[in-house]
Amino acid sequence: MKINPNHLNLLAAIIDNGGLGEGAVALGKSQPSVSRTVSMLEARIGARLFEKGRKPVRPTELCQSLAAQGRIIAQATQTAEQTTDLYKGGRAGSARVAGTPIFMDGVISGMIASFQRSFPDVSIHQTYGYLADLREQLIAGTIDLGICPVRQDQVPDALSFKPLLPGRNVLACAPSHPLARKSALTLSEIAPYPWIAPPADSPLYEDLRDALSSIGISDFRVSFTGGSLASILSVLAGSQALTVLPYSVVFMQRHIRTVTSLPVRLEHPDRQLGLLWQSDRKHLPAIARFRKYIESEFDELSQQINVRGRDSIWRR
Amino acid sequence: MKINPNHLNLLAAIIDNGGLGEGAVALGKSQPSVSRTVSMLEARIGARLFEKGRKPVRPTELCQSLAAQGRIIAQATQTAEQTTDLYKGGRAGSARVAGTPIFMDGVISGMIASFQRSFPDVSIHQTYGYLADLREQLIAGTIDLGICPVRQDQVPDALSFKPLLPGRNVLACAPSHPLARKSALTLSEIAPYPWIAPPADSPLYEDLRDALSSIGISDFRVSFTGGSLASILSVLAGSQALTVLPYSVVFMQRHIRTVTSLPVRLEHPDRQLGLLWQSDRKHLPAIARFRKYIESEFDELSQQINVRGRDSIWRR
DNA sequence: CTTAAATCATACCATGATGTTATGAAAATA
DNA sequence: TATTTTCATAACATCATGGTATGATTTAAG
Numbered sequence: 231m232k233i234n235p236n237h238l239n240l241l242a243a244i245i246d247n248g249g250l251g252e253g254a255v256a257l258g259k260s261q262p263s264v265s266r267t268v269s270m271l272e273a274r275i276g277a278r279l280f281e282k283g284r285k286p287v288r289p290t291e292l293c294q295s296l297a298a299q300g301r302i303i304a305q306a307t308q309t310a311e312q313t314t315d316l317y318k319g320g321r322a323g324s325a326r327v328a329g330t331p332i333f334m335d336g337v338i339s340g341m342i343a344s345f346q347r348s349f350p351d352v353s354i355h356q357t358y359g360y361l362a363d364l365r366e367q368l369i370a371g372t373i374d375l376g377i378c379p380v381r382q383d384q385v386p387d388a389l390s391f392k393p394l395l396p397g398r399n400v401l402a403c404a405p406s407h408p409l410a411r412k413s414a415l416t417l418s419e420i421a422p423y424p425w426i427a428p429p430a431d432s433p434l435y436e437d438l439r440d441a442l443s444s445i446g447i448s449d450f451r452v453s454f455t456g457g458s459l460a461s462i463l464s465v466l467a468g469s470q471a472l473t474v475l476p477y478s479v480v481f482m483q484r485h486i487r488t489v490t491s492l493p494v495r496l497e498h499p500d501r502q503l504g505l506l507w508q509s510d511r512k513h514l515p516a517i518a519r520f521r522k523y524i525e526s527e528f529d530e531l532s533q534q535i536n537v538r539g540r541d542s543i544w545r546r
Numbered sequence: 547m548k549i550n551p552n553h554l555n556l557l558a559a560i561i562d563n564g565g566l567g568e569g570a571v572a573l574g575k576s577q578p579s580v581s582r583t584v585s586m587l588e589a590r591i592g593a594r595l596f597e598k599g600r601k602p603v604r605p606t607e608l609c610q611s612l613a614a615q616g617r618i619i620a621q622a623t624q625t626a627e628q629t630t631d632l633y634k635g636g637r638a639g640s641a642r643v644a645g646t647p648i649f650m651d652g653v654i655s656g657m658i659a660s661f662q663r664s665f666p667d668v669s670i671h672q673t674y675g676y677l678a679d680l681r682e683q684l685i686a687g688t689i690d691l692g693i694c695p696v697r698q699d700q701v702p703d704a705l706s707f708k709p710l711l712p713g714r715n716v717l718a719c720a721p722s723h724p725l726a727r728k729s730a731l732t733l734s735e736i737a738p739y740p741w742i743a744p745p746a747d748s749p750l751y752e753d754l755r756d757a758l759s760s761i762g763i764s765d766f767r768v769s770f771t772g773g774s775l776a777s778i779l780s781v782l783a784g785s786q787a788l789t790v791l792p793y794s795v796v797f798m799q800r801h802i803r804t805v806t807s808l809p810v811r812l813e814h815p816d817r818q819l820g821l822l823w824q825s826d827r828k829h830l831p832a833i834a835r836f837r838k839y840i841e842s843e844f845d846e847l848s849q850q851i852n853v854r855g856r857d858s859i860w861r862r
Numbered sequence: 863c864t865t866a867a868a869t870c871a872t873a874c875c876a877t878g879a880t881g882t883t884a885t886g887a888a889a890a891t892a
Numbered sequence: 893t894a895t896t897t898t899c900a901t902a903a904c905a906t907c908a909t910g911g912t913a914t915g916a917t918t919t920a921a922g
Contacts, residue, residue: 231627231634234908235551235619238626250870263910265871270908275630277831285869285918291640291830292633299626303551303619310554310615311547314591317608318547324607514607515593550879566899579881581900586879601889601898 233296235303237271240264241279241293242300249286322351323516328359328367329377332434333503335459336479338377341527345520352516360431365389368508374517376506377524379433379476379499390509392521393502394528395478399437400491402475404467410490417446420494424453426462426473437499438474444497463488478503481535503528549612551619553587556580557595557609558616565602638667639832644683645693647674648750649819651775652795654693657843661836668832676747681705684824690833692822693840695749695792695815706825709818710844711794711851715753716807718791720783726806733762736810740769742778742789753815754790760813779804794819797851819844 244253244264254261272279279293289297316322329338334356342354359367364376365386376389385391401420403410409419425442428434442450454465462473466489480491505521507513513521560569560580570577588595595609605613632638645654650672658670675683680692681702692705701707717736719726725735741758744750758766770781778789782805796807821837823829829837 231630233623233627233630235555235623238623239551249868251868259909260911261870262872262912267909269871275634277630277634283918287870292630295629295633295638296626299622299629302622306615306618306622307549307551307554310612311549313611313615314547314549314593314608317611318591318593322611565897567897575880576882577899578883578901583880585900599889603899 231275233275235300237267238296238300239304239307240267240300241271241289242297242304244268244287245289245294245297246301316351318515320352320515320517320519321349323514324353324355325375325514325517325520326355326357326373327375327377327520328357328364328373330360330379330432330434331358331457332428332432332459332462332476332479333377333379334358336476337482337531338524340482341524344527345523348523349516349519352520354520360433361386364506368506371508371511374507374513375521375524377503378506379501379503380506381501385506388509389506391504391506392525393504394525395503395532396498397437397501397503398477398498399434399441399474399496400477400480401441401472401494401496402466402480402489402491403472404469405487405490406467407470407472407490409472409492413493415492415494420445420472420492421447424451424469424471426454426456426465426471427452428462429455429457432457433499433501434474434476440499441474441496445494476503477535478531481531547591549591551616553583554612554616555620555623556583556616557587557605558613558620560584560603561605561610561613562617632667634831636668636831636833636835637665639830640669640671641691641830641833641836642671642673642689643691643693643836644673644675644680644689646676646695646748646750647773648744648748648775648778648792648795649693649695650674652792653798653847654840656798657840660843661839664839665832665835668836670836676749677702680822684822687824687827690823690829691837691840693819694822695817695819696822697817701822704825705822707820707822708841709820710841711819711848712814713753713817713819714793714814715750715757715790715812716793716796717757717788717810717812718782718796718805718807719788720785721803721806722783723786723788723806725788725808729809731808731810736761736788736808737763740767740785740787742770742772742781742787743768744778745771745773748773749815749817750790750792756815757790757812761810792819793851794847797847 240253240257243256244250247253247256250264250268251261254264257264268279277292278290279296280287280289313322327338339356342356346352346354357373359376361378361380361384364373364378367373368376368389379397380391382391409415409423412419425438427438442448453469453471454462456462456465459479462475463483465471466473472492474496475489477491480489483489505524507521556569556573559572560566563569563572566580566584567577570580573580584595593608594606595612596603596605629638643654655672658672662668662670673689675692677694677696677700680689680694683689684692684705695713696707698707698709725731725739728735741754743754758764769785769787770778772778772781775795778791779799781787782789788808790812791805793807796805799805821840823837
């Protein structure tokens, strides 16, 4: 006995609306149409679905059972319709994002959190990687977006790049650090403290060397090398070490006061934090929406940095 | 976005079988058919359902979500098909049965129990009533079957009657009763004990008078009048009262030893316990099956009564 | 009990979805 | 590169499904 889901749905509509006519209206069809469908069904099944000669039709027990399944079907198709609408509107789906650990943990993950408050049905898969790795994964299609500091002339072929923020680094230390209170610093004041370095394969490592040499420090003691922001911050908090961090990362931590910046102007690298994606690839709605969100968040972030930077942190 | 449940089902079939061709086979269709349906769906929805240019097709995230609903739909239609098969085979549905309380409780309910062991999806609705009431309800269609002792010439118009068992009554008492051990009884031995009578509107009440007068007792003391078998049996057990019960009822209790019959041959009424139903009404499969079951059970019962009656109970 | 209203069934026609076969294109595989 | 696998397209057939008009039957009202 092969049954069409639509027919079960139809039975449910008839019962729930109390008649062929009402059911037809609910289904957006004409009364004769559903009448004929019911007749056909009864013939096919070989059993009555509605009691004979009752004018507002009265469903058989079998019909009630079938209608119950019909309601399940109606429910399922409705959620299907809903999810396609969500999906097409970029309100459902998933995005796979990868980037450098420090930025992902320090800036992006917070934005992901607020993004998901607005779009709870979009799932974000976050992984870590540096430029070469990101490029490979973008080409292979295992990630949708990369977030990474890149020199404009280093953007790999076949990838598009959208700058989000200039790559500015700052000297950072724990808020409890002896230097944190001073309004100006000399080289000799900085010199005694040990340094925390990012992993050697990170672009930040190079930054650290360049930054320090730009202020005249060529020889420094590395007391800790860590791959993740969390490890750097916790070592920072428990020691008097200094490190170099992207200003945006330090800025994002401003409310929880785990790290602060020192009033030393470093030479900033000629890279820009930005988004990477495969050039010829049209993004799914959810990914496009996420990208837009990130871009707008960085827009806002850079404005805040400008405002705040003038009076409090960007001091010399 | 209006979606056809069949299409969701189709997506599920494609994914679960790993390709358009396999899916088509599983659905009993041709490959081009499902291919075109998928294309149409993608156009309608306005989003890809399978990644472009992958030769064993690979479903999109959206497609996976839709397929999940498709599986729900497939499940629902399958159970619908199953229930119609059960229903048509009389293995699902319900039957509304009414009858005289003593027979229903003493004989029929036990048969219902064993029936439902074989056909657990058939629900039986049991109510009580005497002939006039049963007739009314059968005509009105509020019950499907009646079970009642009826004189063949009293069968109401528009009803059919199928005899199950001759209406034989016996004197009954508790197994602990002083008379229960005796192999023969005289009128004077019976006379001292009080009597339990069925309710006055029951046909059994008339039987009681007739039966007792047939053995010469015209004046008797009624100590209890009860409507249900359970109440009669419990009073019987706690007293030295006697009563008149249908032999089949006493017989059905033979294993639990709550009641026994006395070796007195009563004049039996010219009625037959039998099934009643509306003549022109075609029964639903489940009802027909239940009726058949009851008939065969009574067949067996009357054979057992015959065998056992000869040597143990039908003594004079 | 008759009449009116409500509700469903049937007849007829139109069309769109769905199916089939034949065949071509593209990806995967050897 | 050649071959196989897998999917897409074209052309056609047909059946399910939809609509309108209208008749029949039950229910409700007078």
